[in-house]
Amino acid sequence: MQWEVVIGLEIHTQLATQSKIFSGSATTFGSEPNTQASLVDLGMPGVLPVLNQEAARMACMFGLAIDAEIGPRNVFARKNYFYPDLPKGYQISQMDLPIVGKGHLDIALEDGTIKRIGVTRAHLEEDAGKSLHEDFNGATGIDLNRAGTPLLEIVSEPDMRSAKEAVAYVKAIHALVRYLGICDGNMAEGSLRCDCNVSIRPKGQSEFGTRCEIKNVNSFRFIERAINSEVQRQIELIEDGGKVIQETRLYDPNKDETRSMRSKEEANDYRYFPDPDLLPVVIEPALLESIRAALPELPTQKVERFQQQYGLSAYDANVLAASREQADYFEQVVKIGGDAKLAANWVMVELGSLLNKLGVEIDQAPVSAEQLGGMLLRIRDNTISGKIAKTVFEAMAAGEGDADAIIDSKGLKQVTDSGAIESMLDEMLAANAEQVEQYRAADEAKRGKMFGFFVGQAMKASKGKANPAQVNQLLKAKLEG
Amino acid sequence: MHQLTLAEIARGLADKSFSAEELTTTLLARINSLDPQLNSFITVTDELAVQQARAADARRAAGESGALLGAPIAHKDLFCTQGVRTSCASKMLDNFTAPYDATVVAKLAAAGMVTLGKTNMDEFAMGSANESSHYGAVKNPWNLEHVPGGSSGGSAAAVAARLTPVATGTDTGGSIRQPAALTSLTGLKPTYGRVSRWGMIAYASSLDQGGPMARTAEDCALLLQGMAGFDANDSTSIDEPVPDYSASLNASLQGLRIGIPKEYFGAGLDPRIAEQVQASIQELQKLGAVIKEISLPNMQHAIAAYYVIAPAEASSNLSRFDGVRFGYRCDNPKDLTDLYKRSRGEGFGVEVQRRIMVGAYALSAGYYDAYYLKAQKIRRLIKNDFMAAFEGVDLILGPTTPNLAWKLGAKGNDPVAAYLEDVYTITANLAGLPGLSMPAGFVDGLPVGVQLLAPYFQEARLLNVAHRYQQVTDWHTRAPNGF
Numbered sequence: 001m002q003w004e005v006v007i008g009l010e011i012h013t014q015l016a017t018q019s020k021i022f023s024g025s026a027t028t029f030g031s032e033p034n035t036q037a038s039l040v041d042l043g044m045p046g047v048l049p050v051l052n053q054e055a056a057r058m059a060c061m062f063g064l065a066i067d068a069e070i071g072p073r074n075v076f077a078r079k080n081y082f083y084p085d086l087p088k089g090y091q092i093s094q095m096d097l098p099i100v101g102k103g104h105l106d107i108a109l110e111d112g113t114i115k116r117i118g119v120t121r122a123h124l125e126e127d128a129g130k131s132l133h134e135d136f137n138g139a140t141g142i143d144l145n146r147a148g149t150p151l152l153e154i155v156s157e158p159d160m161r162s163a164k165e166a167v168a169y170v171k172a173i174h175a176l177v178r179y180l181g182i183c184d185g186n187m188a189e190g191s192l193r194c195d196c197n198v199s200i201r202p203k204g205q206s207e208f209g210t211r212c213e214i215k216n217v218n219s220f221r222f223i224e225r226a227i228n229s230e231v232q233r234q235i236e237l238i239e240d241g242g243k244v245i246q247e248t249r250l251y252d253p254n255k256d257e258t259r260s261m262r263s264k265e266e267a268n269d270y271r272y273f274p275d276p277d278l279l280p281v282v283i284e285p286a287l288l289e290s291i292r293a294a295l296p297e298l299p300t301q302k303v304e305r306f307q308q309q310y311g312l313s314a315y316d317a318n319v320l321a322a323s324r325e326q327a328d329y330f331e332q333v334v335k336i337g338g339d340a341k342l343a344a345n346w347v348m349v350e351l352g353s354l355l356n357k358l359g360v361e362i363d364q365a366p367v368s369a370e371q372l373g374g375m376l377l378r379i380r381d382n383t384i385s386g387k388i389a390k391t392v393f394e395a396m397a398a399g400e401g402d403a404d405a406i407i408d409s410k411g412l413k414q415v416t417d418s419g420a421i422e423s424m425l426d427e428m429l430a431a432n433a434e435q436v437e438q439y440r441a442a443d444e445a446k447r448g449k450m451f452g453f454f455v456g457q458a459m460k461a462s463k464g465k466a467n468p469a470q471v472n473q474l475l476k477a478k479l480e481g
Numbered sequence: 482m483h484q485l486t487l488a489e490i491a492r493g494l495a496d497k498s499f500s501a502e503e504l505t506t507t508l509l510a511r512i513n514s515l516d517p518q519l520n521s522f523i524t525v526t527d528e529l530a531v532q533q534a535r536a537a538d539a540r541r542a543a544g545e546s547g548a549l550l551g552a553p554i555a556h557k558d559l560f561c562t563q564g565v566r567t568s569c570a571s572k573m574l575d576n577f578t579a580p581y582d583a584t585v586v587a588k589l590a591a592a593g594m595v596t597l598g599k600t601n602m603d604e605f606a607m608g609s610a611n612e613s614s615h616y617g618a619v620k621n622p623w624n625l626e627h628v629p630g631g632s633s634g635g636s637a638a639a640v641a642a643r644l645t646p647v648a649t650g651t652d653t654g655g656s657i658r659q660p661a662a663l664t665s666l667t668g669l670k671p672t673y674g675r676v677s678r679w680g681m682i683a684y685a686s687s688l689d690q691g692g693p694m695a696r697t698a699e700d701c702a703l704l705l706q707g708m709a710g711f712d713a714n715d716s717t718s719i720d721e722p723v724p725d726y727s728a729s730l731n732a733s734l735q736g737l738r739i740g741i742p743k744e745y746f747g748a749g750l751d752p753r754i755a756e757q758v759q760a761s762i763q764e765l766q767k768l769g770a771v772i773k774e775i776s777l778p779n780m781q782h783a784i785a786a787y788y789v790i791a792p793a794e795a796s797s798n799l800s801r802f803d804g805v806r807f808g809y810r811c812d813n814p815k816d817l818t819d820l821y822k823r824s825r826g827e828g829f830g831v832e833v834q835r836r837i838m839v840g841a842y843a844l845s846a847g848y849y850d851a852y853y854l855k856a857q858k859i860r861r862l863i864k865n866d867f868m869a870a871f872e873g874v875d876l877i878l879g880p881t882t883p884n885l886a887w888k889l890g891a892k893g894n895d896p897v898a899a900y901l902e903d904v905y906t907i908t909a910n911l912a913g914l915p916g917l918s919m920p921a922g923f924v925d926g927l928p929v930g931v932q933l934l935a936p937y938f939q940e941a942r943l944l945n946v947a948h949r950y951q952q953v954t955d956w957h958t959r960a961p962n963g964f
Contacts, residue, residue, distance in 0.1 A: 039581055043801040045574065045808075046561045046583060046680040048715050078797050080844070082821055089800020142805070271844035273853060276687035276794055278716050 001239070002203040005231050006211075007166045008158035010195040011173055012151050013183040014127065015058045021126050021150035022049030022092060029189050033132070033143035041129075041148045043087030048277050051076075055150040056281055058182040059099045059124050060291045062152060065176055065298055066119050068103025070288055076124070076278045080271045085129035085142050093153075095272045098123035099281065100152075105176070106300060107168040108318050117169050118157030125151050152182070158197065158208065163227035167220050170194055171322070175299050179324045187218050194223055198230045199244070209234075210244040214251050214258055226251035230258045302327055310340035319348055325362045329369045336373025339380055346372060350393055367396045375403035388412050388464055416467045421474055428454070428461050429478060439479055454479065482507050483643040484960065487700035490646055491548040494541065501541075501551030505534035505595050508553050512597065512644045515964065519620050521629075521638040523558045524566050525598035533595040540593060548703045550593030555648040557636050558599035559606060560586050560691070561680040565596075569682050570614035570635075571604045573802050573809045573828035583680025584712045585649060585691050592707045597645050601635030604830045605799065606651060606684040608632050609659055609902045610892065613832040618889055621664060622961040623927055627886040630660030632684075636694050637664040642964040647695040647704050651681060653688045654787055655881075655906025658918035661694055662881035662930020665920040665956060667947055668694045669701045672937050673913035674719035676705075677712030683798040685791035686717075688910040696957055698919065698947035702726035705940060721938055729941045730948040735769035737946070740874030742777045745905055750883045757922035757929040758880050761950065765878075768949055775870045775877065779862040780908055786863070787907040788900055789843045789856035795833075796840030802828065835896065864912040871936045876946060879905055881918040881930035909934055917943040920956035928956075 020027055023040035040047045063070045077095040100122035106114050129147035131140050154173060160166045174192055177183035184191050199211035214230055217223050229251070234244050248267075249258040297305070299321050306317035306327075320330045326347070333343040351372065355365060375392055378384050384392060384407060395406045407413055415421060429436055432454070439450045458471045482504055485493060493499055509527055516522050530553070537551035556562060559569045561579035568574045582590065590596070604613045611619040611634025621629040622642040629638040633650030637660035640648050650657040652670035661668025669692045676691045683689055693704035706727065711720040741762065746755055762772060804810035804824025811827055814820035829837070843852035870877060883904055892899045909916035914934055921931040935942045951957050 042806060044580065045567070045569075045577065045682045045801070046559075046579070048679055048717075050714060050716050080797050080800060082800065082803060084803075084805050084817065087801060087806065089803060090797050269846045271797070271841060271846075271849075273793060273797070273844050273849070276685075276717075277683075 003200045003231075003235055004203045004205075005161055005163075005227075006158050006199045006201065006208055007160035007163070007227060008197040008211075009156045009160070009166060009169060010197070011154045011156075011170065012193045012195075013154065013173075013177050014191040015055050015150040015152055015182055016184055017052055017054045017058065017150055019052055020148035021052050021055045021124065023148055025148065027149050029186075031145055033141070033145060035145065037129075037144035037147060041087065041144050043089075049092060049275075051278060051281065052150065055124055056099060056283070057291060058150075058180070059122065059152050060283060060288060061180050061182055061295060062122060062154070062177065063100035063103060064288070064292050064295060065180060066100075066103035066105050068119060068122070069101035070283055071097050071099050071101060073097065073280045073282050074099040075280045076275045077272045078275045081268045083128065084140065085131045085144070085147065087129065087144060087147055091126060091128065092275055092278070093125035094123035097280075099283075105169070105172055107165070107172045109165065109168060112314065115159075115165065117159045120155045120157050122152050122154040125153060127151050158199075163224040163231070166196065166227055167224045170220060170223055172299070175322055175324070179296060179299055181296070187220075190218060193218050196223060196227055196230075198227055198234070200231060200234045200238070210246050212244065212246065212258070213248045215248055215261060217251055222251060222253050225253070225256055226258060229256055233258065296324075310334065310344070312340065312344055316344050316348065320344060323362065329362050329365070332369035333373040333376065336370060337376030337380070339376060342376055342379065343373070346376065346393075350390065354397055366399065367393065371396050371402055378403050378407060382414055382416060382467060383407060384412055384414050385464065385468055387459075387468075388414065391464075412465060414467050415462055415465045416470060418470060418474065421462075421466050421470055424461055424466065425458055425471070425474055425478055428457050432457060436479065451476070451479070483511055485646065486697050487548070487552055487646045487695060487703050488697070490552050491703070494551045495546060501534040501537040501595060502531065504551070505530050505553055505597070508597060508645060512639075515642060516639075516644060518625060519622060519638045519642055519644075520617050521601055521619050521635040521642065521644065522555065522598045523568055523570060523601050523614075523616050523635070526562075526565055526596050529565065530595050530597050533590070537593040537595060545593070547592055549589065549707050551595060552593070552647075553595045553597050553645055554589060554704075555597045555600045555636060555639050555645040556586060557602055557633050557649050557651055559602065559651060559682040560599075560649060561682065562586050562596065562599065565599065567599065567682070568615070569605045570602045570616055571829065571833065572615045573825075575615065575809065577808050579680075581680060584677035584714060585708050586680065588710070589649075589707050594707070600633070600639055600648055603632035603634065603656075604833050605682070605795070606632040606653055606656055606689075607795070607832050607836055609655065609899055610887070610889075611635065611660070612889065612893060613830055615830060620889070621886050621927075622964050623664065624886070626888055627927065628663070628889055630663035630882075630886060632656040632660075633668075633694060634660050637661055637666055637668070640664070640666055640694055640696060641961060643960060647693060647700055649691060649704075649708070650694045651684075651689055651691045652906075652910065652916075653684050653690075653791060654903045654910050657692050657694055658881050658906050658916055658930070658932060659902065661918040662932070663886040663928060665923075665928035665930075665959065666694055666696055667698050667701050667917065667919045667951075667957060668692065669705060669917045669940065669943065670909060670915060671705065671709060671940055672719075672915045673910075674717050675721075675915070675938065675940065676708050677710070677715045677718050679712055679714040683794075685794040686798060687794060688787075688791055690910070698917075698944045698951055699727070699730060701917070702730060702944045702948070705944075709940075724941050726941050726944055729945050732945045733769060734765065734946060734949050737770045737876065738773055738874040739765060739770045740773050740775035740870055740877045742775050742780070742870070742877060742879055744777050744780045745879035749901070749904065750880060751885060751924075753924040754880050754883070754885070754929050757924065758878075758931055761921040761931045761954075762878065764950060764953055765946070768953065770946075773874055775874060777863075777866045777870060777908065779859065779866050780904075782859045783863055783908045783911060784900060784904060786856040786859035787903065787911060788839070789852045790860065790911075792836040792840030793843045793853050794840065796837045796844065799829075799833070799837055804828070832896070860911045863908050867908070867912050867914060867934075875935075876942060877934040879932055881905060881932040885924055885927040885929070905932060913937065915940045915943055917947055919947040919950060921954075922956055
């Protein structure tokens with residue numbers, strides 16, 4: 001049986017507001033437990049919530065960026081359930097009238113095609129606190145620093161058909177919220193978390209299969225692995241004659257499997273109703289227009305511009321625009337170094353692998369965009385070759401200074417004096433007289449291969465500093481002549 | 482000195498006939514000797530009161546003035562008072578010391594008022610007899626075998642017994658106006674959003690409103706002046722200018738159109754109360770008011786709607802009392818569920834548990850539309866009735882309660898009978914309108930109240946009419962025997 005996978009995602013993004021969604025407490029991550037919990041966050045008797053307008057503004061930015069309708073009058077509702085890290089016994093969320101309605105986002109698939117993913121809605125809500133189960137002699141500790149942190153929950157349509165598509169979508173959302181500056185995107189700290197709804201159906205069937213929800217997956221890699229292992233579980237279950245039960249599951253990355261958390265029957269009745277402590281949020285058209293006017297350039301707009309302005313391929317443009325920081329870095333390199341294609345290559349290949357090796361993001365790159373741009377200038381004016389440039393780049397990464405200083409101090413300046421190159425070549429050829437004879441006796445096809453040997457010897461003799469084009473030209477003349 | 486009204490106290494303090502400290506110690510002594518009969522205070526804040534009185538005297542000596550400077554007050558025990566137990570008359574909060582002041586408390590303290598203590602009430606403001614308090618029932622000073630009404634029964638009894646000149650109350654379905662009526666006080670429920678709810682422990686958020694309880698309309702005007710105003714901490718508080726409530730007290734009633742809803746005089750109303758209400762109408766006519774019969778056709782649905790909406794909100798508002806962070810926690814919980822069940826089962830009284838259950842049921846999946854949404858529709862209809870009525874009249878008048886204060890325990894086993902006592906008051910809460918109850922006579926030695934309702938933010942009109950009425954009647958000046 002051929003199975004089709006159907007995936008819908010709920011992504012919780014922590015909005016990067018200075019203070020919480022309904023109180024004035026700070027939202028800094030990693031503070032001492034309960035030092036960022038005010039009377040409101042503690043759910044003290046008699047306290048009341050007041051909406052942080054900044055959270056609503058950020059939600060509108062997101063809505064405009066995915067071409068969604070913005071609820072002109074959206075309503076906060078209470079989701080009632082008991083849990084120790086939920087101080088009021090209810091979470092303030094949005095139910096019937098969310099701030100962001102239907103929208104969509106385009107993602108680039110590996111085969112180069114573009115797929116449009118529907119966004120059902122996005123709503124504002126407050127985060128809960130954290131239960132700490134260790135170090136309390138068998139009891140549970142509660143840290144309410146996170147309680148009341150603003151979240152935008154982005155709910156997609158069940159439009160994804162593979163784990164890879166799901167990851168591409170999450171990455172696109174991740175890039176978008178970072179472009180907008182409304183979320184720091186730090187998945188390790190829980191700033192962006194994902195619930196994956198997964199079902200399978202026989203290929204060609206139009207009804208959906210029964211879905212399972214995998215809760216709280218917090219890395220791109222785990223999203224892919226969790227979905228794949230859940231798909232495998234469902235296929236095996238059905239092919240063994242079983243049935244998928246609608247339930248909530250947890251992914252265990254150590255065992256690479258999902259396991260049941262609670263079934264639909266055990267699910268809470270949240271008894272949603274409009275929160276009487278908060279007025280409906282009215283978004284005036286004028287406010288919306290001012291938010292729209294202040295939107296930064298979005299990823300898709302940037303990809304298009306990179307292709308037109310710099311003549312980059314669609315692939316290169318997509319890779320470079322994947323994060324706002326990388327795109328900015330690239331443009332700074334181009335501004336100084338001048339050659340966009342050369343800059344694109346250096347940023348994607350050499351810088352990319354350096355960052356990978358160091359395991360850091362581009363905003364912590366040991367080579368600044370200014371340094372890299374400066375080095376590209378030296379490649380372009382033939383001061384150094386592309387090969388020597390790698391040495392210079394490594395030295396810059398090691399903190400040895402700017403390209404010019406390194407070229408000077410290490411004596412890496414390219415040799416372009418024909419006389420000097422010629423005498424070096426003569427010396428080299430004399431030392432390899434036997435090969436020279438063989439070369440001269442060989443036919444055209446063999447000569448091609450042997451020529452490379454001489455070039456290599458020449459570059460080695462010059463410690464890589466001889467201008468490669470001149471070496472080629474002079475060497476050819478000498479061997480043929 | 483205890484017979485003085487707030488206005489008289491203001492004059493006495495201003496002309497130095499007595500000091501705030503003298504007045505405060507007099508009243509504290511009075512509370513000490515008389516309150517055991519009434520049980521109107523849960524906490525008496527002696528030390529705080531004397532401190533505040535001395536501070537007020539010092540401020541006055543330094544040249545400050547103000548009608549509230551040095552005047553005593555008692556707060557219903559659901560207004561948070563920093564450093565003082567704030568119990569909501571519940572075992573659940575018996576151990577709860579508020580870490581902050583409610584806006585109302587803070588504003589009145591800043592104006593120099595002296596807090597004598599925290600008054601008894603129905604547990605979490607749920608009740609109309611003040612019998613559901615964890616600290617025991619409150620007695621009506623007019624007849625100690627009768628209830629004072631509720632839920633602000635402690636505030637009502639304390640003011641009626643001259644233990645304090647004024648007190649704060651809160652009104653969710655009539656909890657200021659009904660006890661005011663049953664104890665011969667003037668009590669005002671302001672427009673929803675007029676007085677901040679910050680620090681006022683919630684029963685039903687969309688209906689709760691704090692307000693003044695006093696013997697006279699003049700005193701209510703002075704106290705409301707100190708309580709009202711926009712508060713950025715309360716999203717439902719309304720940013721409307723606060724008028725000078727005392728300035729218009731004496732305005733003429735000539736030509737004032739008063740509507741009498743025919744539905745207020747149907748079955749269920751004690752005919753002796755109806756008689757007193759008719760007499761008050763005649764007095765107002767003599768003052769120049771024009772009487773018109775009106776209709777509020779959806780009033781019959783009000784109790785049903787109220788007893789869905791209020792419990793629904795309460796079921797959620799009271800979820801925070803879970804034994805985790807503050808308040809009562811059961812002994813030796815064996816797990817989390819046990820902690821929740823026993824802390825709440827042991828910490829809440831019967832009426833509170835009943836309303837939580839009713840409310841949770843009304844909000845449940847499958848019942849929400851039939852109950853909660855239907856109730857909200859009725860609420861809109863009731864509001865529309867009032868809007869239509871106020872196109873033809875300036876004020877609406879009727880009885881505050883269908884019955885006189887009943888005997889303690891008389892309705893203890895019949896919650897529905899008790900709920901029916903709110904029939905005339907809850908529509909103002911559902912519509913968010915201001916309402917006032919004023920003393921209008923006695924039947925068998927028990928007080929009768931007349932209720933006035935006005936359009937939004939027309940508290941000044943209510944106070945004006947009540948004040949003019951009090952210029953030609955003396956019901957409000959009578960004191961219960963022994964007090």
